[in-house]
Amino acid sequence: MARRSVPLNTIDAFLVTARHLNLTRAAKELCLTQGAVSRKIASLEEWLGFSVFERHARGLHLTPQGSALLPDLQAAFENLIEVADRACHKPDVIRLKAPTCAMRWLVPKIIELEQSSPEIQIALTTTVEHGVNFKNEPYDAAIVFGPHARAGTLLFEETLTPVISQSLLNKAASAQDALQRFTFLHPTRDRTDWSLWFADYPAGRLAMSKNQHFDTMDLAISAAIQGFGIAIADETLVAEDLRMGRLVRPFAHSVKTGASYRLTVRTGSENAAGLEAFCTSLLGIS
CATH class of the missing domain: 3.40.190.290 (D-Maltodextrin-Binding Protein; domain 2)
Known part of the structure; x- marks a missing residue:
């Protein structure tokens, strides 16, 4: 799949949700509805070809693939923010x-x-x-x-x-x-x-x-x-x-x-x- 089609707007939703493991708290931090956060995560999962969360009655859990993906995405996203911050400072x-x-x-x-x-x-x-x-x-x-x-x-x-x-x-x-x-x-x-x-x-x-x-x-x-x-x-x-x-x-x-x-x-x-x-x-x- 072409690089330009990477759904970058879904990564922040994944990282915030992975931190809270709760759609309500993630939606509040992102200033979105729970439905919007769910759609972003679903879009990322569709692009990846695997699930990053398991849905349970008491909340969310990272799948093994999601747990493996999380550290690298966190580091890349933090680096992106740092680069942008230096550029605008x-x-x-x-x-x-x-x-x-x-x-x-x-x-x-x-x-x-x-x-x-x-x-x-x-x-x-x-x-x-x-x-x-x-x-x-x-x-x-x-x-x-x-x-x-x-x-x-x-x-x-x-x-x-x-x-x-x-x-x-x-x-x-x-x-x-x-x-x-x-x-x-x-x-x-x-x-x-x-x-x-x-x-x-x-x-x-x-x-x-x-x-x-x-x-x-x-x-x-x-x-x-x-x-x-x-x-x-x-x-x-x-x-x-x-x-x-x-x-x-x-x-x-x-x-x-x-x-x-x-x-x-x-x-x-x-x-x-x-x-x-x-x-x-x-x-x-x-």
């Missing part, structure tokens, strides 16, 4: 906007989150902008940065400190000598961040004779790792680089800038459940 996709300066901190968090919660996917958009307007932008969440950022939940405050590769520092007589000898790496097109640190540095300000400017802090940090010079960077953003030995802090002194990184979310997002899990995970591992 759509992961929660969180549309996240974040400034490029936060990537060194954010990317490891996203990797950890997606490994621990594979049902959550992050669609990350990076930008040099430091804010978000949920009325005009299609994001579920955003990391914002700035001296006046107050909305959302605080992730961390910006705290600046000089960083340098160990190999480059080894070429200087001291940390103070490194400031005098090597190129100052600036995370912006001006000298604001270095100026803030020097203004709070007990030993006073030095002349910054050799300078290299970058568009983002991440680029300045990468240049410092490669031994290009000494950078001014946020303690949180370089924490992993310091832990791994890619960079060292030549000075214990640091200065808070008054700026902060915050997590903001769109109210009424269609991905509410996934967004809640994302926020909980991100804040929990921050």
Whole structure:
């Protein structure tokens, strides 16, 4: 008999009835009449060429053929449901906007989150902008940065400190000598961040004779790792680089800038459940 003629619509009726061994309870679970369930089972038996149930006054019993058939049909039917469930399941996709300066901190968090919660996917958009307007932008969440950022939940405050590769520092007589000898790496097109640190540095300000400017802090940090010079960077953003030995802090002194990184979310997002899990995970591992 051709494969297409297999009465697939009768298999569920057989499996449910085999579990209950009672037409009334099977019909109730299937939301059918007892007569409809009986007809489905009769149709299956006709196709198989043998009976799967023996009818008794007190209920039903599986025939030897029915008992032999049941385990394989149960496994096949459960596999079919699992395949269909995987096909229709759509992961929660969180549309996240974040400034490029936060990537060194954010990317490891996203990797950890997606490994621990594979049902959550992050669609990350990076930008040099430091804010978000949920009325005009299609994001579920955003990391914002700035001296006046107050909305959302605080992730961390910006705290600046000089960083340098160990190999480059080894070429200087001291940390103070490194400031005098090597190129100052600036995370912006001006000298604001270095100026803030020097203004709070007990030993006073030095002349910054050799300078290299970058568009983002991440680029300045990468240049410092490669031994290009000494950078001014946020303690949180370089924490992993310091832990791994890619960079060292030549000075214990640091200065808070008054700026902060915050997590903001769109109210009424269609991905509410996934967004809640994302926020909980991100804040929990921050």
